[in-house]
Amino acid sequence: MTQPAPASPVFWRFNPEVFRLIGIKCKDCSHISYPRTMICHECGSQKLEEYQLPKKGTVHTFCVNWAPPPQFEPPIMPVIVDLEGGGRYQGLMTEFGAPEDVKIGAKVEMVLRKLTTDRGLNVYGYKFRLVEE
């Protein structure tokens, strides 16, 4: 199983999206996405502008993965989050007590965390945690 190495082009290329959360918004259909692109994935328009993805949102869907890649302690919880103001972001939950605490519609926020260690280097990115209400 081969992850891209932390020093590989994949990592620096997606830095703006992964760390500064820069995405794009289509001026024609309002679709929000990332990584930044020259053509809207939804409608094909080329009229796009950079868009700052918010860090907060609600859980759109999730699962509890008891068979994750070897370097992870199960369970891990992939989530797809409806971001405030539109668009979705995908990642892992962190700092949940029991998997049952995570539900569709739960409020979450992004926090910067170490995702994994690869060939001796740390890999960082955003994870989601539940927001206390």
Added chain:
Amino acid sequence: MRGKVAVIGVGMIKFGELFEKSLENMIQEAYLNCLKNVDKGIDPKEIKAAWFGQWSGGFIGQGAQSGHSLTSMIGKREIPCTRLENACPTGGDTFRHACLGVASGLYDVVLALGAEKMRDKPSAESLGGAGGGGGAETGNHPAWMIGQGGPAIQAMHATRQMHELGYTMEDFARVAVKNHHNGTFCPYAHYQFEVTLERVLNSPVICWPLHLFDCCPQTDGAAAAIVCRADLAKKYTDKPVYVLGSNVGTDHHQLWDRNSFVEQQSTVKAARGAFEMAGMKPKDVDFAELHDCFTNTELMNIEDVGFVRKGEAARRLKDGEFDMHGRLPINPSGGLKAHGHPIAATGLGQVFEVVTQLREEADKRQVKLKNGIGLQHNVGGPAFGVSVVNILSRSP
């Protein structure tokens, strides 16, 4: 293309953990079975082109595969051959390309063959190589892709199906019970045993809400079909099966771009186009082989192809409508649940089943035919964004 192409022979091997067989062994066996299946006989020299379905190529240790891999293995280096990879629909799309080859007028007789060795490596590696399994990467940034392989992606659909449609884990498990039952009647199935609802629900959780028995197994296999110009078909067989509709549907490559997680637009589009070409509606179909890589996926497929409205599949399954002798048998072969999923062989194995059923040669698993029309479907790839549907018929 409607009615211009006919299937004159199909062949497959028993799917399973075939450690004793190489890719070449499986390919030759499926090819020879396919030649034998042409009941009036065919000289291999009459095959003028081939498409070779092969999904995994280099990344799970099968070595790089190309068109000539197939032609050299079957001793037919005189014909053109292209390798085709189109994710989980590779098999169904390889069949479609063979049909396009005939429909274009370029070739009279064409071979479609798909083969895959999945078991030489542990599941985590063979699926992980393509971002599958419990999940790895898809060549994208790991911040997004960690732990998001096939089971996790479908589990996230299942969670949403439970939320939006009121489906339950019992509803998903019923698909496994039905398909494993059907599989006990199919000599080509990898698994030929029954499972109970309790056994499915008590099996280990892979990705909640999906259990082990909600997932199809990892399997080796090969399957093939020979298609020809419809007006020549009777020369080769008394029981030609005609291709009336065939289409590929595509949707987003990234999960976060997708709108709905209870519907796969790729399937919706593939089916819509295939029915349009066939000049038919879903109600005209007698039975279907749908891509049940996971149990919840089959429920989604039944709705997305258009057989029932969104949210109705679970109840109708419970009522027995999709049983082998129900109103609309779904996966009478046992599907991927019982056969396993040797990616490029899967769709051609389904074509084998549809043709065998339409010729009324399916023995103990024979379904009742009314219109003599069967449907084959695959869906998969990143974000399940690609799907194929082929509609086959006894009459042109």
